[in-house]
């Protein structure tokens with residue numbers, strides 16, 4: 001296809017596709033899907049080889065949020081039967097983080113529900129960051145605490161945080177349809193505050209909330225313009241008890257096209273397959289590794305992922321390798337924006353090569369996320385391939401509420 005040849009050439013040169021080209025990727029047929037994956041895979045391998053970075057989520061504070069993000073199981077008024085607890089103690093957070101690092105994770109993502117942290121919260125998280133870094137040499141720490149002031153961002157950076165996550169989630173034009181308690185502009189501002197403080201920005205999206213192809217392209221181009229170092233791509237987990245509980249409208253093929261489009265628009269950025277991986281890609285998960293260079297290990301914030309060992313086996317079986325702590329994730333031309341391998345590093349910056357740029361993440365980006373068909377800590381989930389049609393009811397076979405790890409007495413899945 002001329003389209004794919006043009007997109008590969010641009011990706012290898014770090015040039016942006018046109019908006020029409022990005023839309024055309026989303027409009028490709030199932031007959032063309034493997035060609036699309038192969039083309040985007042060439043771009044992925046150019047900048048990241050066959051490495052897969054593992055990230056590990058620690059939910060510091062779960063549920064009871066005053067914000068009303070429609071996709072989130074922790075939202076105001078959520079009836080989802082999730083774990084609810086206030087701040088983990090630093091030693092509890094360290095234990096959870098250490099389990100993730102022992103399982104192969106290179107980055108620990110500390111997430112807390114809420115509109116944004118108080119100064120006292122920032123002090124608390126700062127102590128937690130310092131304790132995690134003391135006990136896990138070379139680990140990267142990303143904080144995800146909601147809307148952030150410039151001063152708070154600087155304090156987190158001073159405490160040793162490498163990155164900050166705040167997602168844009170959806171296009172500016174549809175943002176008010178999914179959340180009313182804060183604005184798209186609030187989110188953009190937080191990403192910029194993090195960047196200004198020298199934190200590596202992590203910002204992404206959630207697909208499957210009823211948005212159009214144009215909306216998806218809009219948010220991904222907005223992300224490119226913001227120029228984060230990592231872009232998490234979440235696929236909505238329609239959590240029972242949330243307003244989007246019936247939005248089962250993704251197929252594995254649709255997810256792969258979306259990931260390919262993100263890779264073409266953000267060719268040299270860490271594209272992270274986030275929540276919804278197991279639920280929506282199911283047996284097609286290994287194909288997504290040709291598009292993304294980063295995933296979460298084990299469980300998500302409020303839902304279960306497949307067993308950590310199943311993640312590692314999948315990576316090995318597909319011919320990829322887990323990225324080690326001694327390897328720098330981003331290509332050399334972007335390294336001003338991330339922590340040098342094995343060190344705290346000075347984050348910040350972004351891709352100067354981007355003529356437009358890439359975007360942000362919310363500590364939600366992962367909340368109402370993925371899960372698996374199993375509720376055990378060891379079984380490999382991946383449910384049947386039949387659940388992708390729209391308009392279906394609860395999929396308890398696909399979405400399991402997290403009942404282990406942080407906030408429980410059971411060991412974490414890592």
Ligand code: SF4
Nearest residue numbers: 065067069072075364
């Ligand atoms: S995404 Fe974050 S801010 Fe929004 S409801 Fe969930 S926890 Fe609260």
